[in-house]
Amino acid sequence: MAFDQRESRTQPVGVTAPKEPLGFWASYRAVRRNVLELIPEQAYRQPVLTGGRRKGWMMLMDPPALERVFRGNVANYPKSPVARRLMTPREGENLIIAEGQSWRWQRRTMSPMFQPKALKAMSPVMSVAGASAADRIGAQDAEVVDVYPEVIAATCDVICDLALSGRDAINRAALTNAIEGYLRNIARVSLLDLLGAPSWVPRPGTLLNRDGPHMDRMTDEIIAARRARGPSDPPDILDMMLAANDPETGAEMDPVTMRNNLLGLLFAGHETTALAITWSLYLLALHQGAQDRARDEAQAAITGDPEAEIDPAKLGYARQVIEEALRLYPPAGFLTRTALEADELAGHEVKAGATVILPIYAVHRHQLLWERPESFDPDRFAPGAAEGRHRSAFLPFGAGPRICMGWAFAMMEAQIILGTLLARFRFTLPDGFQPVPRMWFTLRPGTGMPLRVERV
Secondary structure (H helix, E strand, C coil): CCCCHHHCCCCCCCCCCCCCCCCHHHHHHHHHHCHHHHCCHHHHCCCEEEECCCCCEEEECCHHHHHHHHHHCHHHCCECHHHHHHHCCCCCCCCCCCCHHHHHHHHHHHHHHHCHHHHHCCHHHHHHHHHHHHHHHHHCCCCEEEHHHHHHHHHHHHHHHHHHCCCCCCCHHHHHHHHHHHHHHHCCCCHHHHCCCCCCCCCHHHHCCCHHHHHHHHHHHHHHHHHHHCCCCCCCHHHHHHHCCCCCCCCCCCHHHHHHHHHHHHHHHHHHHHHHHHHHHHHHHHCHHHHHHHHHHHHHCECCCCCCCECHHHCHHHHHHHHHHHHHCCCCCCEEEECCCCEEECCEEECCCCEEEECHHHHCCCCCCCCCCCCCCHHHHCCCCCCCCCHHHCCECECHHHCCCCHHHHHHHHHHHHHHHHHHEEEECCCCCCCCEEECCCEEECCCCEEEEEEC
16 A cells, blocks of 8 residues: 555755855855755756856766766766765775775775675674664663664674674774764765865864874774684674685785775764664654554564574565665765766766766755655665666765665665664654754754654
């Protein structure tokens, strides 16, 4: 049965768009407050916006043109200098920022870790983490619980256990603090970025970062201890990374690249998934009919001990809910690229050196691409519903050769943890509460996600 929109008390919250593209100082204030406030109203109803002098900029919402950036001419559109600075480790590089041959061999080296056979073996760990999160929520014995930190803890447990299998003690609190410090101090656009200062000029936030060096040292110690001790049986992700080499050249990762990629996995491996689950819980709290449907499915998907395992193959509607949450609240809602050479996109000239803005948040809410784009409707992602929809109209994990390598991992984990929570609890919105979607590096609920929780 299709979801009835009339039962909603309100539309899901969104970001208020400015009437026109912002000027320099207004843009600076916006990116310090919420990057999505840079997207003007026209971007939700027009396929492309252009502006700027000299090299200029282009804001792209046209799926065929997005297809060219992500797939057809991907080498011409590397990350912009600002994006690269925000994602660059303190030293060396990682898969996220690497380009060319360096990116290709790192991708080839790490991709076997996320193949279907490897993913299947990971689901029990995800079920246990979901059950632990449910236990923590239930133990609070409170009418209203902020579910966001509990979901963050669950996804952090998953990636730490799968990466290190409990053999190496990583301080989860230190990891969380390091991520928060990075988002607060480093992963925010600086005035120097907008003025075009080179990346080697220190930004104030970088000088304040004390967690990064600590995490680097801790990760180096973990890798060194694992090398000395040898792999576990079965191997975990760190074992796979240490044993991996480029299938074409036989090259192995150097120690700094190994550390950077492990830290990247620990960060990206739980942040995106936690956000997808958290926004899904908010949307289901808004729409009780959809929540009832997802709960019935989740309870039917429990196999054996309900605290041990839930079958993700039986969570099809939960997957639809998660995909709709990723449409409305894409974790990477604002991307930037730089054109290396002149090109044409959506019938517009792109000069060499131009900034190409990919506002995924606006693409996912575009009036020409989606029916009732501001409304919550998981049946948009029902089997067969995507027929006729351009594949580049929905880009929660990017696309093309650089699509997020762990997207299938993230989706399976989100289904399992969301299903586990729904099987035990009903979630509703506290009176007067609305979350605030706020993006610096990822699109988070700036207010947390306090929800009223009731056992079922």
